[in-house]
Amino acid sequence: MSRPTLHFWFEFASTYSYLSAMRVEKMAEDAGVDLEWHPFWLGPIFHAQGWTSSPFNLYPVKGAYMWRDMARLCADRGLPLVQPDPFPQNGVLAARVALLALAQDAAKGAAYVTSVYRAEFGEGRQISDPELIAELLAQSGLPADLIEQAGGDAAKQALKDKVAEAMDLGLFGAPSFIAKGEVFWGDDRLENAIAHLKAV
């Protein structure tokens, strides 16, 4: 019998995606399920809802709560947290590169993805900076020329296709998980998504 697959949809600008990216591999492994990484981009999805920035900036009281909630959760999980400036970071380059990296080598691609989150939210670095991306690719054993490829039409279209796929799936935020066709939204639904995959 084939192992069920957990689909992990993430946006690099998303704080709660950081939480999931840092634990999803171990959780999938412990549960005996396969894991697929799906970088996407919330910008066009938020824009279609009339949002011009992160909802955490548009609704500052909610934003203040989110940072406090993140601080508590990161402390509980032993994760560093540095608020990047600006927030949200522009994660488009990182996402285009992630699609290429994951297609080339799933394990190295996953290592690159987690390294982007660690740099962004653990160290407060600028993930829109190609020099940072080159450094992270090198650390993950991936070629720096993915950055140049990410500027090409095919890579741009690949990310647009991913956004269209996300909208077709009914995704509206990140992280989101898909388990046997069911959408689970938020780091706090990761356990539910895995339980759904394991249920007979």
Add this chain to the structure above:
Amino acid sequence: MSRPTLHFWFEFASTYSYLSAMRVEKMAEDAGVDLEWHPFWLGPIFHAQGWTSSPFNLYPVKGAYMWRDMARLCADRGLPLVQPDPFPQNGVLAARVALLALAQDAAKGAAYVTSVYRAEFGEGRQISDPELIAELLAQSGLPADLIEQAGGDAAKQALKDKVAEAMDLGLFGAPSFIAKGEVFWGDDRLENAIAHLKAV
């Protein structure tokens, strides 16, 4: 040493507040913490954010997800779920009565609150209907004249004061929990709020 207190802030129109209302008493009891019930009203808070309805209506993709998420969670917890029509229900009368009921008798007031949620989301009944509220008050051993009192200036002001208090506390959604001055938002943070109260 006095027992710590969990403050449970809820809005009658809120689906996820239903989930918490149905489990918060047992969880507080099991954890050995006191519980205070705080009915409030999100209308003016949402309005201040530019929202004219529930965000689940304003953002239909998110709304469709919420109902699916609620259906799964209610099934897991053995709770009935009927989508009330219209959604959101107008919970202002129910909330004004709840403030009076809780002030008169905390235990009966709590029984009334959970009965409102059960009628609304377990049976799809109209909680803006004074006849339903009278029925629920009677079931909880509370006098029906609380409904008339709820139409008075003092009761109206009491709910406005509660909304102002919520805004001062930085609340922006429901359910919210306050534990040792820390805000926790959402039914999925109830365990975290209790853990925070119990931490030394």
